[in-house]
Amino acid sequence: VPERISEAVIRRLPRYYRQLGALEQEGVSRISSLELSERMNITASQIRQDLSRFGGFGQQGYGYNVSALRRHIAEILGLDRKYSVILVGAGNIGQALSNYAGFAAEGYVIAALFDADPSLSGGKAGAAPVLGMDELEGFIEANRVDIAVIAVPAGAAGQAAERLIKAGVRAIWNFAPVDIVIDGAVVENAQLTDGLMSLTYRLGELMAKKPT
Amino acid sequence: VPERISEAVIRRLPRYYRQLGALEQEGVSRISSLELSERMNITASQIRQDLSRFGGFGQQGYGYNVSALRRHIAEILGLDRKYSVILVGAGNIGQALSNYAGFAAEGYVIAALFDADPSLSGGKAGAAPVLGMDELEGFIEANRVDIAVIAVPAGAAGQAAERLIKAGVRAIWNFAPVDIVIDGAVVENAQLTDGLMSLTYRLGELMAKKPT
DNA sequence: TAGATTGTTAATCGATTAACAATC
DNA sequence: TAGATTGTTAATCGATTAACAATC
Numbered sequence A, B: 001v002p003e004r005i006s007e008a009v010i011r012r013l014p015r016y017y018r019q020l021g022a023l024e025q026e027g028v029s030r031i032s033s034l035e036l037s038e039r040m041n042i043t044a045s046q047i048r049q050d051l052s053r054f055g056g057f058g059q060q061g062y063g064y065n066v067s068a069l070r071r072h073i074a075e076i077l078g079l080d081r082k083y084s085v086i087l088v089g090a091g092n093i094g095q096a097l098s099n100y101a102g103f104a105a106e107g108y109v110i111a112a113l114f115d116a117d118p119s120l121s122g123g124k125a126g127a128a129p130v131l132g133m134d135e136l137e138g139f140i141e142a143n144r145v146d147i148a149v150i151a152v153p154a155g156a157a158g159q160a161a162e163r164l165i166k167a168g169v170r171a172i173w174n175f176a177p178v179d180i181v182i183d184g185a186v187v188e189n190a191q192l193t194d195g196l197m198s199l200t201y202r203l204g205e206l207m208a209k210k211p212t
Numbered sequence C, D: 001t002a003g004a005t006t007g008t009t010a011a012t013c014g015a016t017t018a019a020c021a022a023t024c
Helices: A009-024 A033-040 A042-053 A065-075 A092-099 A101-105 A133-141 A154-166 A194-210 B007-023 B035-038 B044-052 B066-077 B092-099 B101-105 B133-142 B153-165 B191-207
Strands: A064-066 A083-088 A108-115 A127-132 A146-150 A172-174 A186-189 B064-066 B083-088 B108-115 B127-133 B147-150 B169-174 B186-190
Touching: A009 A042, A009 A065, A009 B191, A033 A042, A033 A064, A064 A065, A064 B064, A065 B191, A083 A092, A083 A133, A092 A108, A092 B092, A101 A108, A101 B191, A108 A133, A127 A133, A133 A154, A146 B092, A146 B191, A154 A172, A172 B191, A186 B191, A194 B007, A194 B066, A194 B101, A194 B169, A194 B186, B007 B035, B007 B044, B007 B064, B007 B066, B035 B044, B035 B064, B064 B066, B083 B092, B083 B133, B092 B108, B101 B108, B108 B133, B133 B153, B133 B186, B147 B153, B153 B169
Parallel strands: A083 A108, A083 A146, A108 A127, A146 A172, A172 A186, B083 B108, B083 B147, B108 B127, B147 B169, B169 B186
Antiparallel strands: none
C-alpha cells in the first residue's frame, strides 16, 4: 500500500539526513531511535513511525546502521543524482545562494543566473554566467533545468513564475515575499521575513512569560 | 481563556500580514474570509478560526477591514516596534541578509556583524560595522540586542549559539545546517538546504506521477 | 428588512504518542 | 538464550473543516 507521505514527514527527512551525516562524521556507526530522538527533539516513536513508512531500515535489538540509513534517506530525497538549477534575480540573495557551497555539495549545480538589470548581464556569479531576462526561455529550451529559484523583488515574482512554468520548469524555490500558487509544478516558499516574524512573535510570548 | 496559540497558526500570521499589505496596495479596503481564502490557498473556515483566536476583527455581513486587520496582525506579531539584530558570520549569507531591504522595512535594524576572519573586521556591511568575534560579548553588554542571526559554517554554529545565550540573547535565527536545541530562548531554524531537499522530494513525486 | 458574513461549536480528519508482539 | 529495540497497531491528541446561529 503506497500511502501518500505527509508534508510533516517530508519536512523531517532532511533533518534526519543532516543528523546522520553529523553522526557519520563523529564516527558513530549505529544508533537507536531513542538515542537519535535525544539529539533531535523528536520522539523515538515518531522516528520509528517515520522511517518505517519507507521500509524496514532498522533491526530489532540493534537499531539503525548510520551510513546505510543515511544513504537510504538520500535516495528517498532524490539526492542520488545532480540537479541543474537556475536563479532568476542576481541581487543580494541570488548572489549569496550562487556562492553557497552547501548546495553544490548535495548535487545542486547552478547553471545560470538571470537579471533584468542589463549592467549585470554578461558577468559571472561564482562559476555561473549572469544572463539577461530575455535569454531565459531560450536557455531553458537549450539546457536541462530541474529547479528555478525566484530571487527577484515582490513585484516581479508572479511574472517570473509564469514565464518559468510556461517554459517547462517543474520546481520553483521562491524567495520573493509573495505566495506563488500554481499547479502542475511544485513550489517551495522560503520567505525569509516570515520566519523572522514568527520568531518575533515567539520572542514576545517568551518575554511576556518571563520578563527581564 | 488565553489559550496557547499553536505553531501552525503562528506560521500563517506572516502570510496574512503580507497578503493584507498587498491588498492595501491594490486599494482594496474590505475583504471577506472567502475572498481571502481564494487568494491564499487556505480555507475560509480556517481564516475565520485563526483570526477569531485573537479577537473579533471582522463584522458579520461585511467582512474584514483590510487596513485595520493588517494593523492588528502587525501588533500581534510584534511589528509595532523596532528590533536590534546582530549577525554572527559575515560571509555570503550574512552579507546578503544585511543588505536585504525587506528587514529594515519591518523594523529590524542590523546593529553589527561579527566574523572570525580578522581581515573582515573593521569593515562595513551595508550601514553596519563588521567586528571581530572577540568583541561579541562586549557589544551585547553595551548595546541592546533583540535577535541574533547565526550565519556561520556548521562547525561553528553550536559554540556561537552558546555564547549568544550566555551573553543574554533570547532569540536566535539559525541559518547553519545544524539543529540548535536550547531552552530559555526561542530559535527559528532557517536551513535553506532543508527546504531545497523537500522541494526535490516533491519534484520526484511529481515526475513519478506525470513523467515527461 | 433581507442578505451577507462572521464567530463559534461540533464533527472530522490526520498526525503524534503509547504500547507491545515480533525478532534480531 | 536473554536483552534490546524495531515495526506496527491502537489510543490519544490536536488541527482542520463543516455547519449554523448570531448579528451587522
